[in-house]
Structures are given as structure tokens and as C-alpha cells.
Amino acid sequence: MLELQNVSYVLPDGHAILRDVNLSIDERFVAVTGPNGSGKSTLAKLIAGIYMPTSGKIILDGEDITTLSITERAKAGISFAFQQPVRFKGITVKDLISIAAGRKITLSETCAYLSEVGLCAKNYVDREVDASLSGGELKRIEIAMINARGTKFSVFDEPEAGIDLWSFNNLIEVFRKMYEKTKGTILIISHQERILDIADRIIVVSGGTISASGTKEEILPGLLGTVSPCRFVKEEVANGQH
Numbered sequence: 183m184l185e186l187q188n189v190s191y192v193l194p195d196g197h198a199i200l201r202d203v204n205l206s207i208d209e210r211f212v213a214v215t216g217p218n219g220s221g222k223s224t225l226a227k228l229i230a231g232i233y234m235p236t237s238g239k240i241i242l243d244g245e246d247i248t249t250l251s252i253t254e255r256a257k258a259g260i261s262f263a264f265q266q267p268v269r270f271k272g273i274t275v276k277d278l279i280s281i282a283a284g285r286k287i288t289l290s291e292t293c294a295y296l297s298e299v300g301l302c303a304k305n306y307v308d309r310e311v312d313a314s315l316s317g318g319e320l321k322r323i324e325i326a327m328i329n330a331r332g333t334k335f336s337v338f339d340e341p342e343a344g345i346d347l348w349s350f351n352n353l354i355e356v357f358r359k360m361y362e363k364t365k366g367t368i369l370i371i372s373h374q375e376r377i378l379d380i381a382d383r384i385i386v387v388s389g390g391t392i393s394a395s396g397t398k399e400e401i402l403p404g405l406l407g408t409v410s411p412c413r414f415v416k417e418e419v420a421n422g423q424h
């Protein structure tokens with residue numbers, strides 16, 4: 183279980199990006215949604231240790247991890263997939279997935295992880311994780327990497343961005359299987375209605391606070407009625423633009 187207790191992230195100029203966030207997360211699938219600029223990525227970065235809260239506590243399975251570094255949090259069982267993934271020149275896709283798994287994995291295992299995210303494995307295993315990969319390819323490789331890590335708390339920041347509809351459908355399967363393997367929590371920041379639909383719980387962030395949290399039955403009707411992003415993305419998908 184991950185707990186955020188009165189977590190705030192305030193910039194040196196006094197501007198609060200997140201204010202007094204209180205959350206307890208122990209569901210399998212949690213979706214975080216909300217308007218652009220509302221603080222979702224900041225929330226994810228606070229969980230992963232990329233940003234340190236300016237006040238409040240973060241507790242993972244009873245252990246206070248507030249002051250732990252990114253690496254220490256990764257060891258404690260937190261994985262994070264960036265909205266804009268990082269590139270690693272000189273490292274091949276196969277290396278990266280092996281590093282993530284924490285052991286030497288076979289070529290066929292690497293290929294299986296890549297195929298699951300919709301990449302034709304043989305074209306990718308020996309490629310460098312550098313600028314020659316497109317944004318969508320990089321995001322899928324990052325998802326394969328987190329799948330190989332199999333940690334108890336995995337955070338994905340808008341995994342759908344740059345991913346076509348065909349791969350996206352498979353991606354939902356990847357998340358389901360990931361849960362079967364880790365029995366942990368998968369927290370996905372998303373505007374995708376199909377992701378919101380499979381979530382055990384939906385958390386809405388707006389204006390730097392948690393404005394709603396509940397089951398999809400409780401949250402979705404309000405979101406679809408008032409906030410356009412979900413409906414908008416649904417229409418884009420229907421038009422084949424995702």
C-alpha cells in the first residue's frame with residue numbers, strides 16, 4: 183500500500199503545484215486523470231522520487247520513503263515510466279530490458295517482452311535506445327522494461343501517447359498480465375476511457391488537488407458529462423488517430 187499524507191509540492195517562488203494531497207492506494211489498477219497542467223505528472227514524479235515533496239510524507243508498505251532517492255525507491259519496488267521517456271545512447275534495447283529485469287535474460291524472453299507491447303522484436307533487440315527511435319517506440323520499450331522489472335508499484339505516465347490503436351488494445355492486456363505477475367499496484371495516468379474503464383479506482387487531479395476519487399461508476403459519469411478530454415480521446419481513437 184502506498185500512502186501520501188498531506189503531500190505538497192511548492193516551487194521556491196511560492197507557487198503550489200500540488201497542495202495537501204492525501205491518498206491511500208492498494209488497489210490493483212488505479213487511473214489518475216484530469217486536465218493538462220493539473221499536477222498529474224508531478225504527482226507521479228513525487229511517488230518515484232524525481233521530485234521531493236516540500237511537505238508531507240510518502241509511505242510504502244509502512245516504510246517512510248519520503249527522503250529516499252530515485253534509486254532507493256526503485257529498490258523498494260517502485261517503477262516509473264515517463265510521459266517523455268529518457269534515451270540512453272550506447273545501450274541496446276536488449277541490454278536495457280536485461281538491466282530492468284535485474285538478470286541476464288534470453289533473447290526469446292526479450293522478444294516476448296517486445297512483442298507484448300506491439301514491437302516486431304527482431305527489428306529492435308539490437309537497436310540503441312537513442313534518438314533514432316520514435317517517441318511511440320520509446321514509450322513501448324519503456325513499458326516492456328517495466329514489465330520485465332515486475333515491481334510491486336508501477337507508475338505509467340500517459341502510456342497511450344504516440345501509440346496506435348492496435349498496439350493500444352494489446353497494451354491493456356500487458357497491464358492485466360503485469361498485475362497477474364506482480365500482484366502489486368499499477369497506477370496509470372491517462373485520458374483514455376478504456377484505461378479508466380478497467381481501473382479499480384479513478385483519481386481526478388485538478389488545480390493541484392485531488393478533486394475526486396472513487397470507482398468508475400462513481401467518477402466516469404461526471405467526467406464524461408463535464409470534462410471533455412475523455413470524450414475527445416475516445417473520438418480520436420474512433421477516428422484512428424491514436
Ligand SMILES: Nc1ncnc2c1ncn2[C@@H]1O[C@H](COP(=O)(O)OP(=O)(O)O)[C@@H](O)[C@H]1O
Nearest residue numbers: 193199216217218219220221222223224225387
Ligand atoms: N519543476 C517545475 N517548475 C516549474 N513549474 C513546474 C515544474 N513541474 C511542473 N510545473 C508546472 O506545474 C503544473 C503541473 O504540471 P504537471 O504535473 O506536468 O501537469 P500534468 O501532468 O497534469 O499535465 C504545470 O503548470 C507545470 O508547468
Ligand SMILES: [Mg+2]
Nearest residue numbers: 222223265339
Ligand atoms: Mg503530465
